[in-house]
Amino acid sequence: MELSEAKKLKMYRDMWRIRQFERKVDQFISRGDITGTTHLYIGEEATAVGAINALKDEDYISSTHRGHGHAIAKGSDIKEMMAELFGKRTGACKGKGGSLHIIDTSTNNLGANGIVGGGIPIAVGAALALKMQNRDEVVLNFFGDGAMNQGAFHEATNLAAAWNLPVVFLCENNQYGMSTSIEKAFKIKDLAKRGEAYGIPGVRVDGNKALEVYDTVLEAAKKARNGGGPSLIVSETYRWKGHSKSDAKVYRTKEEEEEWKQRDPIADFEQILIEQNLLDEDKIKEIKNEVDAEVKEAVEFAKESPYPDKDEIFDDVYVDREVEL
Amino acid sequence: MRVITGREAVREALREEMQRDENVFIIGEDVGVYGGAFGVTGNLIEEFGEERVRDTPISEAAIAGAAVGASLLGMRPVAEIMFMDFVTIASDQLMNQGAKIHYMFGGQQNAPFVMRMPAGAAEAGAQHTQSLEALLYHIPGLKVVMPSTPYDLKGLLKTAIRDDNPVMFVEHKKGYGEKGEVPEEEYTIPFGKADIKREGKDVTIIATSHMVFKALNAAETLAEKGVDAEVLDPRTLVPLDMESIVKSVSKTGKVVIVHEAPRRGGVGGDIAARISDSEAFYYLEKPIKRVTGPNTPVPFSPVLEAEFIPSEEKIIDAVMKLTK
Structure with a gap:
């Protein structure tokens, strides 16, 4: 399917929205305005945006601890996201979830997840429901290279393959599970080879090239939608920032970081759109200004919003209130 | 039926x-x-x-x-x-x-x-x-x-x-x-409603799962000894029907809690604590007793497994110590 000009521009804008949102979060985290920690998506924008734009709006995603980018690309309101990070009642999860559990179910996001690999069996369960309900949608399941060595990955991927479920497994290989490099964590170099073990296709893509990710996910989603079962895609990318707030990045070199920054996924996509005469300097400036204004508005909304009342701690433990809390 | x-x-x-x-x-x-x-x-x-x-x-x-x-x-x-x-x-x-x-x-x-x-x-x-x-x-x-x-x-x-x-x-x-x-016709049982499996006035035996049968058998033997035991089956642990537990304990003044799981960190300890936190505390005449599995893994040998599982004798023993 040829991407429309409008969609390409939306993808470009979404990549900027993710980056500028994350940069702002990074500032607030380091200043202590946002408590706790967070896992930033800067540098990986092409993967979320390329993959999610290859889906239909009604398709599902399941996300990870590094989930802001997925949520934004899937259509979450960034005002509600920022408010959630500030722990405000107006947040997407009423301030109960925070960064690790950010979700807007109206976008068919099954949720970010604080447990590495924890979302994989859930994504498979959702795909099972889609199959049993004879529905047309698919599930796109994001996880990281670290999750691939969890037992849950093996169990769930095998089950999805055995049952031919409509799910696309997308591994964001950002080269490190916290500080542990993939060289230390795997004997194999090409993680996509794992697909073969489950009898499903396994392909590797340049995760910093939005269109390459888009094409690959589009094909895998089509296969899943047509009853062809799951696929494994390994998207090679890099997180520019540390694993989380406290990460001094002693396990990698400045040279390596610079090398990856030379392969900036946004610059790459921008260049393509300039060559296709969809962007010029003025248009780029306009988009950036609009995105900055949107993020600024989200920050204001978050800051002005009230915190939850103390007794809201008891809300939503159970659907009903018959259980003494 | x-x-x-x-x-x-x-x-x-x-x-x-x-x-x-x-x-x-x-x-x-x-x-x-x-x-x-x-x-x-x-x-x-x-x-x-x-x-x-x-x-x-x-x-x-x-x-x-x-x-x-x-x-x-x-x-x-x-x-x-x-x-x-x-x-x-x-x-x-x-x-x-x-x-x-x-x-x-x-x-x-x-x-x-x-x-x-x-x-x-x-x-x-x-x-x-x-x-x-x-x-x-x-x-x-x-x-x-x-x-x-x-x-x-x-x-x-x-x-x-x-x-x-x-x-x-x-x-x-x-x-x-x-x-x-079990009736032929359809029925459901709400959560959070304990069932008094046997009414009695001298002691409340709170038993879960298969221990309910042991408690009922023990209650028959106890009746022969002149002790009228009430057997309360919570049926659901979350939610827990504290209202029925408090009512029963307030009536009998004595409690034995029976579960098969090991004692340490078992549900019985929490039930005991919740009784102590409630108005039933003022009706207690004796300490709350627990008859549970020991703090061991479940052993295989039939002799040892029988020692692990709370027996009718152990329940009777615990009740007799409270009532004598």
Whole structure:
């Protein structure tokens, strides 16, 4: 399917929205305005945006601890996201979830997840429901290279393959599970080879090239939608920032970081759109200004919003209130 | 009234709920043509087919996760973990995922699934015999049901399947063979309502799961000794019917709590604490006693296993010490 000009521009804008949102979060985290920690998506924008734009709006995603980018690309309101990070009642999860559990179910996001690999069996369960309900949608399941060595990955991927479920497994290989490099964590170099073990296709893509990710996910989603079962895609990318707030990045070199920054996924996509005469300097400036204004508005909304009342701690433990809390 | 076994009662509940709601389905190991490791699902696959009675690989985390995920999209999965001991392999999906989805997502989403788990010592050593309800009882967001009789198994399982939260349904393997009256006509049993299995005025024996039968037998012997014991079966641990417990204890002034699981960190300790926190405390005439499994793994030797499981004698002993 040829991407429309409008969609390409939306993808470009979404990549900027993710980056500028994350940069702002990074500032607030380091200043202590946002408590706790967070896992930033800067540098990986092409993967979320390329993959999610290859889906239909009604398709599902399941996300990870590094989930802001997925949520934004899937259509979450960034005002509600920022408010959630500030722990405000107006947040997407009423301030109960925070960064690790950010979700807007109206976008068919099954949720970010604080447990590495924890979302994989859930994504498979959702795909099972889609199959049993004879529905047309698919599930796109994001996880990281670290999750691939969890037992849950093996169990769930095998089950999805055995049952031919409509799910696309997308591994964001950002080269490190916290500080542990993939060289230390795997004997194999090409993680996509794992697909073969489950009898499903396994392909590797340049995760910093939005269109390459888009094409690959589009094909895998089509296969899943047509009853062809799951696929494994390994998207090679890099997180520019540390694993989380406290990460001094002693396990990698400045040279390596610079090398990856030379392969900036946004610059790459921008260049393509300039060559296709969809962007010029003025248009780029306009988009950036609009995105900055949107993020600024989200920050204001978050800051002005009230915190939850103390007794809201008891809300939503159970659907009903018959259980003494 | 007709009499059926616990096994048949569970199967009837499954069948009726699957007939009532096409979103209800069974997922687990060997639940299909094999009929379940304990024969509970039996011939359900003949009636509902392999789409709705789903045999899985030996993958407990995937079974639990598939139940969680399918429930998010409107299905009503009833997952079976072959032995409750194996729930440890599925624990991330139950304790971190299913239990917390409604809360951590601010009420946007809920996970209505049931996890059925055969528990209890039955001649199989340390890894196929545990009663791990305390692990689940500890986790906010999970409901925990632990029925004893065929009547309770059926009525509570039907309620569990209709509940909008994750429900951990603990069945005792020895309860499958127990017989009891179960009406032909449909019924459900609400959560949070204890059942007084035997009325009495001298002592309250609070017993869970298969220990209810032991407590009832002990109560008969106690009656011969002139002690009139009340046997209270909480039936659901979360929610727990403290109102009935307080009422009974306030009447008798003496409590013995019986469960098969080891004492340390067991549900009995929490029930005792909650009695102490309540107005029933002022009616207590003696310390609260517990008759439980010891703080050991379940041993294999028949002699040792019999020592592990709370016996009628031990229950009688505990009661006599309080009443003499």
